[in-house]
Amino acid sequence: MAARFGAVADASDALDPTRIPRHIACVMDGNGRWAQARGLPRTEGHRAGEHALFEVVDEALELGVEWLTVYAFSTENWRRPRDEVRFLIDFNEDILLRRRDELNERGVRIRFVGRRNWRVPRRLIRRMDEATELTRRNRRLTFTIAFNYGGRAEIVDAVRSLIAAGTPADKVDERRIARHLYDPEMPDPDLVIRTSGEYRISNFLLWQLAYSELYFTEVLWPDFGRRELVAAIRDYQQRERRFGAVDGG
Ligand code: FPP
Numbered sequence: 001m002a003a004r005f006g007a008v009a010d011a012s013d014a015l016d017p018t019r020i021p022r023h024i025a026c027v028m029d030g031n032g033r034w035a036q037a038r039g040l041p042r043t044e045g046h047r048a049g050e051h052a053l054f055e056v057v058d059e060a061l062e063l064g065v066e067w068l069t070v071y072a073f074s075t076e077n078w079r080r081p082r083d084e085v086r087f088l089i090d091f092n093e094d095i096l097l098r099r100r101d102e103l104n105e106r107g108v109r110i111r112f113v114g115r116r117n118w119r120v121p122r123r124l125i126r127r128m129d130e131a132t133e134l135t136r137r138n139r140r141l142t143f144t145i146a147f148n149y150g151g152r153a154e155i156v157d158a159v160r161s162l163i164a165a166g167t168p169a170d171k172v173d174e175r176r177i178a179r180h181l182y183d184p185e186m187p188d189p190d191l192v193i194r195t196s197g198e199y200r201i202s203n204f205l206l207w208q209l210a211y212s213e214l215y216f217t218e219v220l221w222p223d224f225g226r227r228e229l230v231a232a233i234r235d236y237q238q239r240e241r242r243f244g245a246v247d248g249g
Contacts, residue, residue: 015063015230019237021190023067024060027204028053030196030220043087048222050095055225060141061106063233067142067187071204075150078119089124092147096127100134107140113182114149115157144186151206154182181207188212191236195221211243
């Protein structure tokens with residue numbers, strides 16, 4: 001069944017409401033280039049990126065996406081100039097403070113994945129915990145923020161946690177590793193979106209995206225929004241997902 005669905009009312013935006021991806025993950029790339037192209041400091045690109053992000057949250061809510069995960073700060077981002085790192089940390093804290101109530105009122109559950117106990121300022125950890133606690137009963141959309149996140153670090157941390165739990169080598173399997181990831185409840189992403197014409201995964205959700213559909217677009221993140229999200233989902237709906245099996249198998 002193809003039906004017009006969602007906020008972007010345009011016949012070309014027909015989406016199948018029965019095949020909305022349950023979990024969408026985004027690499028929000030291109031903020032710096034967006035700003036530089038306008039003669040602005042890179043940090044202005046991040047500010048514009050917030051607007052794009054909340055457009056995506058709005059559309060995800062309307063379409064009934066259950067899980068939305070975004071890459072807000074990677075374990076590699078510490079290598080950026082000190083001022084930009086400081087800006088990103090303060091900016092994330094500021095977004096949490098400004099947006100948590102509205103997200104809570106809309107039934108959004110906020111969660112975090114990443115290395116908490118390494119380099120992240122204590123104040124930001126406190127804000128993360130407050131946002132998690134405030135929204136923990138919500139079920140409409142789980143909005144996961146990957147902060148100080150690296151896919152390899154997550155797998156290393158899962159293995160450390162397995163060993164610390166005394167797991168014998170012959171009991172280590174995929175299910176057990178998955179149970180020791182940062183958020184064991186998080187389903188694997190159905191669709192991963194990366195903006196800005198970079199065709200890489202960049203250490204994002206390495207374990208979880210084994211069978212995810214990947215969507216790359218030239219659009220820079222601050223120019224991404226509801227319409228672009230609908231386009232990505234439409235593209236996803238045209239794909240055939242086999243998870244390693246064959247047709248009819
Ligand atoms: C990549 O663009 C973007 C980031 C490193 C940060 C994006 C963060 C946000 C929009 C805020 C999210 C915060 C919360 C709390 C959800 P880039 O700087 O790598 O751009 P470039 O590739 O053009 O240099």
